[in-house]
Amino acid sequence: MIDKFREDVLSVVDQVPDGASIAVGGFGSSGRPDRLLDALCELGKRDLHVYVNNVGHDFTGVGRLLHEGRLRRVTASFPILQEFYDDYFAGKVELELVPQGTLAERMRAGGSGIPAFFTPSGAGTMLADGSFTLRYAPEGGVAEHVPAKEHRLIDGREYVLETGIVADFGLVKAHQGDRKGNLRFRLSARNFNPLAGMAGRHTFAEVENLVAVDELHPDDVHLPGVFVDDVFLSGTPRPTPDDSRLIARTPA
Structure with a gap:
């Protein structure tokens, strides 16, 4: 039997490099892996791209990563923390906004070896037509948009192509x-x-x-x-x- 239990969380989490992409479980504080997220902070990890449903409502969990300036990009459905938007509009962090069901399916698809799928969610909106701001410039103004996504008409309904998420770490x-x-x-x-x-x-x-x-x-x-x-x-x-x-x- 391969024993996967570890006592020292820091020595294992230390293999996460700066710039890594990370899929994070939890919904708000429910089921959120705070010990692992705290370890990223204690080890000084930076420039991270997190896939997470929501940033949280305070400076714990993913909110702590944000507060300490460790995030490069957030792919999320409900980044409700006001300080996140302060950093987003100041050009300090990027935002890829994704409908909640689409985010869940993108994670499931990536884990199942499915590279992409079509969904009606977001089709024809700024989330898919190339007009949503991914990154603001520090001096003001839009620096980069989320790329436009492929649209396809299927059985008379418009769908948008979404890619599966395969993160460096979960x-x-x-x-x-x-x-x-x-x-x-x-x-x-x-x-x-x-x-x-x-x-x-x-x-x-x-x-x-x-x-x-x-x-x-x-x-x-x-x-x-x-x-x-x-x-x-x-x-x-x-x-x-x-x-x-x-x-x-x-x-x-």
């Missing part, structure tokens, strides 16, 4: 995981996490609870270990009544 957070890297997500944390894990060429997972190998029922595995390279214990466990099989827990 960062996810699971409720339970074993040493083989099999993961189970809980409730709303089962959102972008399995998709981000699939989309990363190398995927790191923090788990709230480490369970014995083969203790997870196959039907409870939401992301198989084949997609996961390294597993760490998170610092914030949230045990549930069905956790009788746990062999390790993170401290309260």
Whole structure:
């Protein structure tokens, strides 16, 4: 058996180079891999391109990366943090805005080996016609637009071509995981996490609870270990009544 459990998160995350692209799981603070995101900050990683549903509402998680000036580009659906827009309009960070369902499918497609697909979402809008601003110039004005996407009429309806996302790394957070890297997500944390894990060429997972190998029922595995390279214990466990099989827990 290949044991994927690691004690030292910094030594593993240190393989993420400056300029890397990273698919991040979570929806707001639900299922967000904060320990891994904090490690990127502690290691001084910069110039990162993150694929994430939303930046968050404060300076934790992806918001901390933004606050410390570590982001080059954000591909997201809901970057609601005001400070993000301050940096975006100041030309400090790029924005690729993507409809939420399209972002999810782009991650799933990339992880499944599908290079591109057609969707009606965004067709004929500024998100696809080449008029949306990717980057502002520091001195003001538009520096670069998101490239126009291919449109096609299918059965009388307009569709736009979207590409699958294959990121250099995937960062996810699971409720339970074993040493083989099999993961189970809980409730709303089962959102972008399995998709981000699939989309990363190398995927790191923090788990709230480490369970014995083969203790997870196959039907409870939401992301198989084949997609996961390294597993760490998170610092914030949230045990549930069905956790009788746990062999390790993170401290309260």
